[in-house]
Each structure stands twice: as C-alpha cells, then as structure tokens.
Amino acid sequence: xxxxxxxxxxxxxxxxxxxxxxxxxxxxxxxxxxxxxxxxxxxxxxxxxxxxxxxxxxxxxxxxxxxxxxxx
Numbered sequence: 001x002x003x004x005x006x007x008x009x010x011x012x013x014x015x016x017x018x019x020x021x022x023x024x025x026x027x028x029x030x031x032x033x034x035x036x037x038x039x040x041x042x043x044x045x046x047x048x049x050x051x052x053x054x055x056x057x058x059x060x061x062x063x064x065x066x067x068x069x070x071x072x
Contacts (some may be wrong), residue, residue, distance in 0.1 A: 004049040011042025 019034030021027035 004045050005053065007040045008044075008049070011045065012039055015039035015042060021036025 015035045015038040018027060018031050018038070022029055022032040022035065
C-alpha cells in the first residue's frame with residue numbers, strides 16, 4: 001500500500017462499511033461519526049494524490065502527442 005490513493009480508497013471503504021453497519025443497527029449508532037471522520041480523511045488523502053497523478057499523466061500524454069522537434 002505504498003500508493004496513497006489506494007490507502008485513501010481503503011479508508012473510504014471501511015467508512016462506508018461502518019456507515020452501513022451503523023444505519024442497519026449491526027454496529028452501535030456511535031460509530032457513525034468516527035466513520036464520517038474516517039471517510040473525510042480517506043477522501044482528502046485520495047484526492048490530493050489523485051490530482052498529482054492526473055497531472056503527471058497529462059504531461060506524459062502531451063509529450064507523446066506533441067514531440068519536440070530536434071535540430072540535427
């Protein structure tokens with residue numbers, strides 16, 4: 001799990017599982033707010049690194065589509 005995007009997705013998945021457990025009375029209702037905090041932390045972690053990854057992919061695409069002409 002060296003990629004922060006994967007860690008963020010895992011945190012959000014755990015939070016969703018806690019949301020479902022809290023709303024279906026499988027887990028105590030007290031778990032709703034910690035799950036909310038967990039979801040926000042995972043979303044922030046995912047979105048920050050996703051933005052960086054999208055910028056890098058955009059730069060690679062632009063380099064591939066518009067190669068620099070070299071002078072010989």
